[in-house]
Amino acid sequence: MDFFTGLTIFSGFLMIMAVILSVLFIINIINPRLFWEKFEGWKAKEEPSKAYFRARRIQSVIALIILIFIIIFPSLMAYIGG
Numbered sequence: 001m002d003f004f005t006g007l008t009i010f011s012g013f014l015m016i017m018a019v020i021l022s023v024l025f026i027i028n029i030i031n032p033r034l035f036w037e038k039f040e041g042w043k044a045k046e047e048p049s050k051a052y053f054r055a056r057r058i059q060s061v062i063a064l065i066i067l068i069f070i071i072i073f074p075s076l077m078a079y080i081g082g
Helices: 003-030 032-043 050-081
Strands: none
Touching: 003 032, 003 050, 032 050
16 A cells, blocks of 8 residues: 555545534534533533533534534645645
8 A cells, every 4th residue: 555545545534534523513513412411411410501501512613613624724725726
């Protein structure tokens, strides 16, 4: 396997990871309570406030925007520069 084949496989892996992360961020934007119940709910005695879920929603929106920028930026720079 030469360098470019390995790079193509790695790029494909990164795109698959980006799609999975995007889906997780979108689910967390729609229903942050679901992730809280699955990953943090077992540690708590009571459910957190609405502000907590609102903050989680905002964090997911920001992370999704950053992820989309990371995915699109290299292609955009290649289009502008090329």
